[in-house]
Amino acid sequence: MKSLFSRRAPVLVLCALAAWVASAAAADSDGDGLPDALEHRLGTDPQRAEAAREVWSAPAAATAPAGAAVGRDLRRVTLAHVAADRWLWILEFADDYETANSNLLLYIDANNNPQRGQRHPELQGTDFVLWFSDGGRWCHAYTATGEGSRPAPTRFGVDGRRVYLCTDMTLAQVDGASQARAWARSEQLEPRQEVASTGWFAVTAPAQDQSRKPEVNPFGGTAQANDEDGDGLSDSQEAQIGTDPTRPEAFEVVFDSATAPAVPARTRARAEHPQRTVRRVSVASVGGERWVWCVEFEADYPTQNSNLILYVDADNDQTTGRTNLPGIDYMLGCADGRPGMTAFAPDGQFRNGPGLRSLIVGPRLYLSSDLALNHADGRAQYRISVLSETRNPAAAIDRVGDVMVNSAGAVDRPLPRGLESLEASQGMAMTRGLDLIRRVKADPANAVVKIGNCDFEGFMDDLGSEYKMPSAIRTTPGGRIFVKVPRPGAFHPAVLLYDQPGTEVIELRRQGQRLGVAVAAENDNRTKLFVSEARLDLQAGDVIELRTPYSGGSYRVEDILFLARIPEIRPRHLAMQHLETTPLWVGDSPRTDAVRLTWITTWPAACTVTLGDRTITEDTPVANHRVVLDGLEAGRAYTITVSAPRPDGSGALTERLRFRARAPRVPEGSRLTRVPLHVINPSGEAVRGWPVTAGVAFPAGVLAASSRVSLLDPDGHPVPLQAATQARWPDGSVKWSLLNFRATLPAASSLPFALEFGSAAPAVAASGAPDGVRVETTPAGVRMVNGLLQVDLRRDAVALPGRVACDRNGDGVFSDDEVVLAGDAAGA
Structure with a gap:
């Protein structure tokens, strides 16, 4: 069977995976065969041996295909339960695993239900695919109906003949055990060759529990837990929820189950689900309008399969806010450890709310947000309620209803300034231009570390989108990237950061010290090169950390570079380009009363178009602009003025264009041309009257209208066809035509249809419709x-x-x- 993930990933050979492990002197504190450094990177516990059980082994007589590398010959699959929903899959090969030019896939039916998930006949039921291709790492997920879903956090490692895949993924729980199905495949990429395939095999493993998952620490050791203000939260945890690490927060209890009236349902919940039963709720003011709520449970709160909602009537007015929950202005949620905010306008309509941060520490769940709470007599007075529940199945475990809060008012002090508060780069220069970036990367004096050779925490390789360059995307606020210096020398560390809508902030650190901060805020969807202004003496193996803030937003990072010198610094160039009009078409007929006006600005701008006494202003700043001008008089000349406000507010850039409203003179094109059009049925089943859609490109000037396209079957008979023009050349001739027709083919076969087009081709305006229609x-x-x-x-x-x-x-x-x-x- 051909792999559904058979396209070759970008060459991102993770030679560092094995090298980094070897450099740690292979310490193995728990004696389970996994070096401590690798356990830290995978998210397993180096102080507790993982008990792996065999779930598949190759038949004794099985051998790899002739010529195949034994380092791709899969011999054994084992599985260990780490904690909660974290699992460690171990794939063992006949010899040291060859990362280069290899494709390794592990299909997992996590809910043990072949009727849900991937719809491909042979992969029916797949919920996740863990993909390790030529060093590129990815997890693809499917919903119950087969569409794409949120991937499971997964970390990959290689140690000798074993490949480790540690993933946070809920498996089906049946009769006190975890059950799933899996299928592993090992391939050579070029030339394509399948080396080993297990087929579907059943998996039975220990039941998932509520134990705490080990922290992921890519470079081993115990992370420093500095607590400058001594309030029980480390400085890094305070950064996560936006509190001040130099000043302890004064939490005030607003609900305590010990003093609240006894509720039988809570008594049962405490006995059956202590980890999701609320013990107390506290609140503290951070500064400004920022508040932190701490919801404490009877036992350590589990991230997996948990949902908590804190309902807040911020204005203490039950006539405003959510209509079916009177008074509720905000819903602060935490689902499976991920924060989410829902806000309501006074009339009950949904609106954009402030950001929300969350943190889980043992039995405590912290929620932090900037809310304007009602105050009276210097006190914060508002209402809250709490719902604690499981997600699957959706079931309420505990409720804290309608608590009237009367706590200390907001403290008058400035908010902590985290990374997200920075508006300009610090200690880093920025330059631009693909030509410059290519030249810098090709310079042998510089060192380039491919993004696939980095370690991630809260980032993942993007092997699923159409983004052209290899890159990593952030999956979790506060995500970090770790890179090892590839060779010794004096370098300026640098990063390629994609500048997309919103402000991206990345801090570069070495040995806990800040090297600089890159701030990308031009929002022009271009890749920028940020370079540390300091030149550092670096040794091979030194670790550079890239850290992002805990605020929301999308991040995309390409390669990490170490530059011998700072390259040319190019300033921002503001320009308006390609201002032109093109005809509007109805089918194959051009309109003479309207045109499409298009142009490009090198920065996002909401432009204003002036045509006589008409003015059109765009609603949203964009870089690629398109405006339709209708109500024109055929044959009349017009002048258009387009103004684009400069990003710094210093006036506008203005361009003018003159045009005449008239139909283009479309060339008649070729008289008659016939080209083959092969229709292939790759499936193992015959199809009859199967719908076929194909886009066909035409050279400029050869086809005046899609109505002059016809389709012939292998016997030369006309086939009913619907052809619609999708794009045109500047001369008005057809550039792309979308063809829709039906075909009947045997299983695993192809048929040679023929496409005829040109001025002498029969018109097909009615093709595709039944006779008489x-x-x-x-x-x-x-x-x-x-x-x-x-x-x-x-x-x-x-x-x-x-x-x-x-x-x-x-x-x-x-x-x-x-x-x-x-x-x-x-x-x-």
Whole structure:
């Protein structure tokens, strides 16, 4: 079977995976065969041996294909339960695993249900695919119906002949055990060759529990837990929730189950689910409008399969906020350890709310946000309630209802300034240009570390999107990237950061000390090179850490560089480019009363277009602009003015364009051309009348209209065809046409159809419709006529069955008094 993940990933050979482990002197505190350094990186416990059990082994007589490397010959799969929903898969090969030019996939049916997940016949039921391809790492996930879903956090490692995949993934729980199905495949990438495949095998493992998962620490050792203010939260934890690490927060208890009236349901919950039963709720003011709530449970709060909602009536007014929960202005949630905010306007409508941060420390869950709480007599007075529940199945475990809070008011002090508060780079220079970046990377004086050779905490390789360059995307606020210096020398550390909407902030650190901070805020969807202004004497193996703030936002990082010198620093260039008009088309007919105006700015801008006494201002700042100008007089000359406000507010950049409203002179094109069009059925089943969609490109000037395209079957007979123009060349000729037709093919076969086009080709305006049915494209939509009935569908308000008229008198005219159903398509 051909792999569904068979495209070769970018060459990101993780030679560091084995090298980094070897450099740690292979210390193994618990004697389980996993070096401590590798356990720290995977997220297993170096002080407690993992008990792995065999779940698959190769038959004794099985051998690798002739010529295949034994380092790709899979011999054994074992599985160990680490803690909670964390599992360690160990794939053992006949010899040291060869990362380069290898493709390793582990398909997992986590819910042990073949009817949910991936829909491919051979992979039916797959919920996750763990993919280790030529060093690139990825986890792909599927929903119950087979669509893409949120991947499971996964860490990869190689040690000799073993490949380790440690993943946080809930498995089906049946009769006190974890049950799943799995399928492992090992391939050579080029030339493509399958070396080993286990097929589906059943997995039975220990039941998941509520134990605490070990911290992931990519470079081993115990992370420093400095607590400068001595309030029980480490400085890094305070940074996570946005509190001040130099000043202890004064928490005030606002609910305590020990003094609250006895509730039988809570008594049962405390006995059956102490880890999700609320013991007390406290609150503290951080400064400004920032508040931190601490929800404490009877036992350590589990991240897995947990959901908590803190309902806040911030204005203490039950007539405002959520309509079906009177007074609720905010819902502060934490689902499986991920924070989420829902906010309501006074009229009950959803609105954008402030950011929310969360932290779980033993039995305590902290929620931090900037909310304007009601104050009276210097005290914060508002209402809260709490819901603690499981997610699967969705079931309420404990409720704390309608608590009136009367706590100390907001403290008058500035908010802590974290990374997210920085508005400009510190100690780092920024430059730009793909030509410059390519030149810098090619310079032998510089060292380049591919992003796939870095270690991540809260980042993951992006092997699933269409982004052109290898990159890593952030998956968790506060995500970090770790890179080892590849060779000794005096270097300026640098990072390639994609500048997308929003502000990206990355701090570079070495041995706990800040080297500089990169701030990307131009929001122009371009890659920037940020370079440390300091030149450092570095040794091979030194670790550079890239740290992001705990605030929200998307991050994409490409390679990490070590530069012998700071390259040319290029300033921002503001320009308006490619201002032009293009015709608007209805089918194959150009409109003479309207044009499309397009242009590009080198920065996101909400531009203003002026045409005579008409003014159009864009709603959102963008870099690629498109405005439709209608109501024009055919043949008349017009002048357009486009103004783009400069990002610093110092006026605007303005360009003008003159044009005449008229239809383009489209070349007639070639007289008649025939090209082969092969239709392939790769499946093992025959298909009859199967819908086929294909986009076909045409050279400039050869085809005037898609209506001059026809399709012939292998015997030369016309095939009903719908052809629609998708794009045109500047001269108005067809550039792309979308073809839709039906084909009948045997299993695993192909048929040679033929495409004819040109001025001499027969018109196919009615192709694809049954005999006696006419399909027309109108300015407002689509019209279908069969002689007796006429059906109109609008593009801007599609509603079936549309506007229907019946020619009762048989005169061939569908008058207004013959309309039998107006629908939402009237006027088409």
